[in-house]
Amino acid sequence: MRKVFHFSAMRSTMFILLWLLITVHGGSLSRHKILEVERKLKYLRRHSLKTIESEDGDIIDCIDINKQPAFDHPALKDHKIQMAPTHNSAKEEVTSGSRTSRNGNNSKSGKMMNESLSVTSQVWQKSGKCPKGTIAVRRIRKRELLKAHSIEEYGRKKPSFSHHQHGQVNKNLDSFVQLKNHSKAILFTVGYRYLGGKADLRVCNPFVEKDDEYSTTQVALLTGPHNDFECVQSGWAVNPSVYGDRQTRLFVYWTADGSRESGCFDLTCPGFIQTSNEIALGAAIYPISIPGDLPYVITIYIFKDPYTNNWWVQYGEKTNIGYWPPELFETILYNAQSVEWGGEVYSTTIGQTPHTATQMGNGQFASVLSFSSAITRMRIHDNSDVLKIPELVYDYSDEYNCYDVWLMSDYIDDPQFYYGGPGRNPKCP
Template sequence: MGFFAGVSMTKGLMGTINLFMVVMYLVDSKSHHGVEAKKKVEQNEDDLELERQLKILNVPHPLKTIRTEEGDILDCVDIYKQPAFRNPLLKDHKIQMKPSFFPEGEANKNSSATESLPISLKGKECPQGTVPIRRTSKEDLLRARSLARDFSTNINQSGIHFPGQFQVELMTIQVLEVHGEEGGLVHGASAYINVYNPTVEPTQCTSALIWVRAGPNENFDYITAGWTVDPRLYGDHLTRFFTYWSVNKDKPRGCYNTLCTGFVQVDRSVTPSAPLSPVSTIGGTQYVIKVHVYQDPLSRNWWLIITKNSIVIGYWPKNLFPYLGDGATSVSWGGIAQVGSNGVGPPLGNGRFPYDPFPCYFEWMKMVNKDYGIDPLLKKTDITTYVKGKNCYDILYHKYVPERGASLTFGGPGGINCG
């Protein structure tokens, strides 16, 4: 009897345990499926958002489509129907077809050892009344989104340090220390930059750029322009012109080139992501590109102008910026290098340190002052240099000389343990 009772109790206990296990399994299964369902909903919402962005950025029924030698697809769209005007901040925006003026003193001669780099669609410009917009894919948006989180051109001011990102920079001090009537805001910067094609790994990138900034350290606006080699963004190893703008007020917004609404294109032959070719060789011909970012004194829009012939690509409307709409509080010239997944820093500039023979450089560096005049001297007491990654990179400022104006050299080979 006791035996049967024991068996009965054992069966009862085993039944209870089994029931407990079934309940636990069901609860765990339900929780697991709940998490998976939530992820699926979020993924679907993300996919819908990407599709919404693509519909905005890729204007249907372009008047003409251009396929470049480098593989880019450019759609010629009505200048008044370009994606920029889908930005809510640009509602009722009246397009500005050209700057109200060019700052005085912009004409200078290249040295005999340099050639001005041609940048255009090589005779394939868009028809009158249209502008070229690089066709965007879902993969483009996904790549750009992940990169934007790591991109900062304000490391030394804000205290924000992104893992694996190194920077060399020359900055105007007098602007940073301006308060009240001491000097006032500035309205742009320019320089000639020699263009190279440093070898980078698929997860690395390297850039040479000018940037303008405004706002407090933790909440600033900025615009950058220059050249880059960035397979993470473009899926190739070409040297390309590039731009990036960002607003960090409340909810951050901004993007590379035309991968979001905001930048207004006006030129028919050049896009902000244009490939640059030919490139310089160490000790040989130096191909340079002139980059100029400056604020229009009447509209207060920020213009992007490139090359010796002053091609006006387009502008960022003042409405995009809480702080830059009034002017810049600092302007800088320099480079940024992003370490790859292998932990190795890429070459910066042409891979040579600034004190080595034939380094990468910025020449004829100029600043548009508070009165919209050109300041070509940049006296040494007015600037400072900043380097993150001193073991691998460096920057040197050179005083004004008639042959090349104010200039700097920068770069380095990259490597591990850059500091």
């Protein structure tokens, strides 16, 4: 009798789990999709040589570097891995004196941000190391793939361009141009041929209201029209739909068509070629800055190798994570037209009432200098051999009652950019 009862209970439990599985995310899943997801996950793990279980619940697979997901891209079938950049313009040319923000207005003066503590640590590193000849790959979770509209769309941003006519913008928001479902608070520079961009990004853990929303802070290089741009970017993100939780994680992202059909976060689609066995894209960063406490930062440097045209991502001051090969692009493979630093929030309630309560940065407005999110040591690499402070920069916010910006540049040698906000608040209902 005991064995029969045990089997019956097990069968009931399995039935409940199956029912939950096929009704996930408010809808039903076909058996075909479940099998498709299982095949995809098995395919991604086929070249794992070692598995590391992180204390935060992540699983890191140590994948043979020559059999990584990037080579599933048709354009990279015969690509030969570049293990290290041939040229790294790490030298800096720092010019003293004040800088001028857009329109020639002086920025608010004040105390410089407290000296920051550089971070290169990820939680999973406490549990083990990937051997040489492999790359550290965060395992994609089954439930995140099942929630995605399709396997092809998993890990991709929604296109941000739209054409708003004057008068159609939410009158409760002081914004003339709003990106569709996206809100940005950035500092950017244009006017040159850019071969690199760098900055120290204060690491925060913003509140993200819904599972299909995200909040990111990044360094980005872009080229092309607003509705069909090419872009490479890297920074930190809180993105439940991709990572399944609300931890702050390191990410890279790329697109060759304004996120319409190409590009994705990390290694969720073929494209980015990883060379590091020490850093896992999508893995949690620690420690995290807390307002009024020690300001921890990550250093992100994206630069183009002049000999191979690969766009490299450097984490910290010496760890090269990997690169985007030129085969992915049509125009940015030569140079970028703009460099951006700042935050981005995605939500379907951007520009609507009620507005999303998803925070940008650490949730504080930029005017609260001692407590808000900050980006410092912003550098560009143009045709010269050194990194420079950009001569002319512009600050921009889609919704400055929701997320705002502030550039401090007068009376300090190195400009500091403050940004962020709480999202929904009395001024952004």
